Amino acid sequence: MSITMLLKKEIEAKPAGVFCPDYFKARALNDNSSLSAAEKRGEACFSLFAFSPAFIYKNDLIVGSRRPMFVDLPDKELKECTEICAETGERCFLTNNDHFAPDYAYILNRGIPGVIEDIDNSIAAYSSQNGEKRIVNLLSMKKAMQGLLRMIGKHIDLAEQLKGAEGYNKSNLDFIIGNLTTLLHGVPDGFASALQLVWLCHTCFGYEGRYAMALGRIDQYLWDFFNKSVSSGEITENEAITLLENVFIKIYEKRAFGDGDDVVNICIGGSNENGESCVNQLSYSVLKAVKNCNVPGPNLSARISDSTPDEFLDECLVSIGTGLGYPALMNDGANIPALSRYGYDKKDVYNYCMVGCIENFIPGKQPPWSDGRFDTPRFFEYLFNNGKGILNGKTSGIDTGNVGEISSMPDFLKRFERQIADGVKKYVDNFNRVNTPENPEDLTSPFLSCFAKECIQSGLDINCGGAKYSSVHGAALMGVGTVCDALAAIEKTVYIDRSLTLDEIREALLCNFEGKENLRQTLLNAPKYGNNDDLVDKYSKWFVEFHFKEFSKYKTRDGGPFYILMAANTSNISAGKLIAATPDGREAGEPLSDAASPTYGRDKSGVTATLQSVAKPDYTLVAGGTVVNQKFLPTMFSGENRKKLLALIKVYFKLGGQEIQINSTSPEILKDAMNHPENYKNLVVRVSGFSAFYVTLDRDVQLDILSRTQQAV
């Protein structure tokens, strides 16, 4: 068994107690009750990093575990700690707490002592200009960094103690001690110590209770270290991969401990400002390491540009084809022009990565990300029901008149736009209210601020003007397929065929098509998004343009933009449950279409048609990011077929598609397709001279395919 899999086994032994960083923070907050809020938060970080126990797995090569945060004490004692911490307050996702990509390049370049030196220089500069508040911030940042040094010292001591302990290997412990000692005194001197530094920082973010902290462009900021260590023969490429695995497998800790995934986005590839490919040997090593780990948690993204070598894209497909589903493929050709709209420096734009699932982010240059869901199909309710919800009867929209009066498609669309515009305004007002804490300066993030060097230069917290750019908020638009299908159905049935009236449709929506199956079938027979048919696809272009225009009217609390995203992250299911029947023939409570994809099962003209439809909107208006899911049987990932898949993706990206997440259908997916064929109507089985939809096959033939898939995995 590889050291990585041995480590995985160790990780899978769940720790006793509960995850309670508050236990370590509370002692600092209790002891220092006379300090200012910012000072307290620096002390709390210090206490958290310095006084929590060290932990080293038997198979660790790079240390940093969540395990020390598990405290096995009586509830009463922990509750007191939690109450003490609650008094000082904490940010959350909607107030820019996590979903951040740190500037690891800066930390690696300076080392911890260097960062502290930079902080000291900044303190000295502000001392002469009455910058008391800034100095307090800087001192709290320094305190956090000192906590990190203590954490390193603690791990060195533990490694020494563990020599000779059962199951521990002395040379591995020496390796760890060597790397940590380097970090204690200066800058990393090679790939191993650089990776160790990055992972310790990430571990600390976890201690602070943050999640979805990205590792970002690891193949770029670690490249010099990797190149030096490998070309000097200090380590082999395979050893470097093992080290990466030692880190990536620990991302799995959060899930193994029963606490959900630590959605850690890792970004490889991309192009630089000169249009040259950034793919290097480390990009391939990261791909291999993630593939070898085969655990949920590391969210691997690959930036693909015109200059990306086919060989790299092909390697991505190999990884996807193992059933892992990663990397998600991101098109630089859409993302870079999208981000360039916001006045960011060119070099920053080209250095973008992702946080969370797919959200575009400029590492270390902006406050942590936030987003929310915007369920556009809801506005059909208000349009058809004079501003009132059909299901809940509440007046949540505006009265745009009786639909029976609407005489043309442009008029219909205009009134729909008024409903959406009103919804956008309410969404933004609501978000800005939630996003603006009463005393933002009491909620500083001293440790996080060290990963944005402008915060150190300015002495300002990352959320209080320290970051280079303002905060952005993403509105994730849901139901593009539902909306396009609904608008096309109205255009076709009411204005082209004149087979239905808006009053008839209204009545049908109000009663959820009860007794009106024929009318519903008429709506279902109209053109559907995902079949490369402009009659319906033109509405997807409108959808993106209109939402972009509306959201662009508003600013976040610190003057940043509202991005749009074409993503839903399964909220399309929960949102759908609350939304009445829609004019596309969808019944009340059914899911909305997923992310930027057509409604499941309605794209029946083949994947080339689906992708051409999906690529039609202008994604350079979608700065937040997009999700398009496609499933293929495992046979698509081998031999000649994989070349065809590669060509498919290249064309999709040339056409302006923003993202694609490809899944090789695992046995689980195929079983699910047998039980829920309605969700898999477009899954195609391809053989020579023949093709069929998987769901129409005989059950025993489906089982044949299933068993072949199991053998391949």
Add this chain to the structure above:
Amino acid sequence: MTLNVSNIQHFSTGDGDGIRTTVFLKGCNLRCPWCHNPETISPKPQILNFKAVNEQIAYGKSMTVDEIVADITKDELFYDESGGGVTISGGEAMLQSDGCAALSKELQKKDISVIMDTAGCVPFGEFEKVRPFVDKFYYDFKTPDKEKYEKVIKGNFDLIQSNLEKLIRLGSSVNVRIPLIPGFNTSNEDIEKFKALLLSLKVKEIDLLPFHRLGASKYEAMGKQYLYRDTPVLSKNEINSIFDAFSQNFSVRIET
């Protein structure tokens, strides 16, 4: 000019190089009992009713060459990127040789490659019509045994043999495609006979198409019985040994 089209399949991956669109034509003059496309046998429009998933799929409509070309050219970028194109299949596409010629001619003008997939049981004159516009023939050769061919498949063995021989002699690019049907053409004796015959016809490239039962549900959806419903598929070992046998004399691919 119109063609009787069963269906048009985009992103076909088993019908030749690159990403292809396969135009399945309706109507066939052979009666292979293992046929996986039973909906293409009759020239009449048909609706298949997949009861288990409450799915009705209609096959068969008359389309003009222009309509077909318009549908095909939607994927031109994909053909260019992948070195793909169009495969005309069936049914027996050559029964509509005039339509196929007109369609292929239009596609040739647009630099879209055309593969003609046929079982060859038509007068050679039909081939003459399409030959100038077609890049390659996929020529199904189901058995080297004249008696078996005429008894089971109900075709004219001498005709398909002489057509293949003429195509090769005239310099057409031809892949011979052999469906590997358990119990019909996969014994050692069958394979040896195949090899001898194909060598004498100067065949160079062979594609092996192992039997599968994917078409079974179509029979049910047509209210018909499928004689190969319970025939087990060939094992990997069986396929590999046939592959090895052919590889001694031909350039062979296994299409799955």
